[in-house]
Amino acid sequence: MARALYIHWPFCLKKCPYCDFNSHVRSTVDHARWEAALIADMRHEAALAGGETLKSIFFGGGTPSLMPPELVGSLLGEAERLWGFEPDIEITLEANPSSVEAAKFAGLADAGINRVSLGLQSLRDDQLSFLGRLHSVDEGIRALEVAQRHFTRTSFDLIYARPKQTAEDWADELSRALSFGTDHLSLYQLTIEPNTRFATDVRIGAFAPLDDDPSADLFELTREMTAAAGIPAYEVSNHARPGQESRHNLTYWRYQDYCGIGPGAHGRRGGTATLRHKKPENYLQSVGIHENGLKEERKLTDSESASEALLMGLRLAEGISLAEISTRFGIAVADLVDAGKIATFRDLGFLSAGEDRLRVTCKGMPVLDALLGEIVSAELVEA
Incomplete structure (x- = not known):
């Protein structure tokens, strides 16, 4: 069942003000203890989710x-x-693009990354x-060159739709990013997550997030520029x-099985x-x-x-096959989605539906969450 393995390393040098991931700052880390714990956790999952060789591993x-390269090599x-x-x-x-971490890249490659x-x-x-980052632009670019x-x-990741960011500013920055020649980019709009320092800053008026309309314009600009450069969304x-798509992340988005070990890691196992x-x-x-780090293990209903x-x-450009999901979980297509709303949003240009495949269009992606709330059957969500 295990197609992919996710390993979570929870430590950071500093908590970024926008970050709501499970990250922690500690003055010291006992690497030998963590190696033993992660291996024990891995063995527990393998005993329950064996049967398929791994196609991807992701250290997040x-x-x-x-992490020391020796620890990475031991886990692999x-x-x-x-x-x-x-x-x-x-x-x-x-990886963070600091010079200290870039110095480990050769060792990490030798370990199997x-x-x-x-x-x-x-x-x-x-x-x-x-954004609270510890590196400079020059340091980041040097780290990218070492990585390549x-x-x-x-x-590499970039965050856009930052306060007061204009289309001209972002076009210049993205054009430079595209010039580096990587085959994959993760481009995220700045989101103010609850319980982060940025959430506090917004609440006290330290800064105002970019409004929805200019954010949507930047999203469209991003799609146009990356497509023109041959790396479409x-x-x-x-x-x-x-x-060159991330095979590991495609495992999540295509709803295939993966094991998750390490603090706060999620998994889906049979x-x-x-x-x-x-x-x-x-x-x-724990x-x-x-001999495992499990907090919760819960059988999911078909719904x-x-x-x-x-x-x-539906996050994917390729969309989904309703017939495949219907067969996989034994639920009629009519009970998966609201056909009437799909027709409405298709006519408005937010969806593409046909040949049994349902896709969200470029126009629909900026409002994806709201769209999903409308078209996924309420009975299915509430079941």
Whole structure:
């Protein structure tokens, strides 16, 4: 059942003000203890979710590039022993573009990492400061050059739709980003998440988020420029040359099984949702007692699974097959979606429907969440 493996490394040097991921700042990290805990957790999942060799592994965080290459190599060696690897397995690690972490790239490549995702976030120093990043633009570009020398595939992230950002500003920044020649870009609109420092800043009036209309204009500009450069959007915020899509993330969006280990990691295993303890200390305690970090393990109903498959699959440019989801979960197509609303939104240009395939158009992607709330059957969501 295990097609993919996600490994969460929860530690960062600093908590970014926009970040709501499960990340923690600690003065010291006992790497030997974490190696033992993650391997124990991995063995628990492999005992329950064996049967298929792994096609992808993803080290997320937190900041996985803070991990010693020896630790990464040990975890990969255990994963290969437990599951086996597909010949062309994709092994991704998220990295901050600091000079200290870039110095580890050769060692990480030797350990088995073949794809890196760099958190550049901006190509303007004033905006990196606003976003709370610890690197400069020059440092980030040097790290990107090092990554491109050592890894088969390289991607990087940028955050746009920042306060007061104009179309001209973003066009200049994105044009420079496209000039670096990577085959994959993750381009995210700045979202003010609850319980982050930015949420507090907005509440007290320290800054105002960019309004919806100019944000939508920047989204459309992003789609136009990346398509013209040959790396069109294949998901709401992800762009790639054909064949260079993130295979690991496609596992999520196509609603296939994956194991998730490490603090706060989610997983889907044969119709069962898994969740690990979020706080690092609680995770370690759980592994010490139970030999796994599980906080919750819950069998999903067919309705829940079908709803998740719809919500994830419609993020993709390829869309979803309603017939396949109907067959997979034993739910009639008429009970999956509201046919009348699909027809309405298709006529408005927000959806493309036909040949049994349902897709959200470029026009519909900026309002994806609202659109999904309308077309996915209310009975399915409430079941």
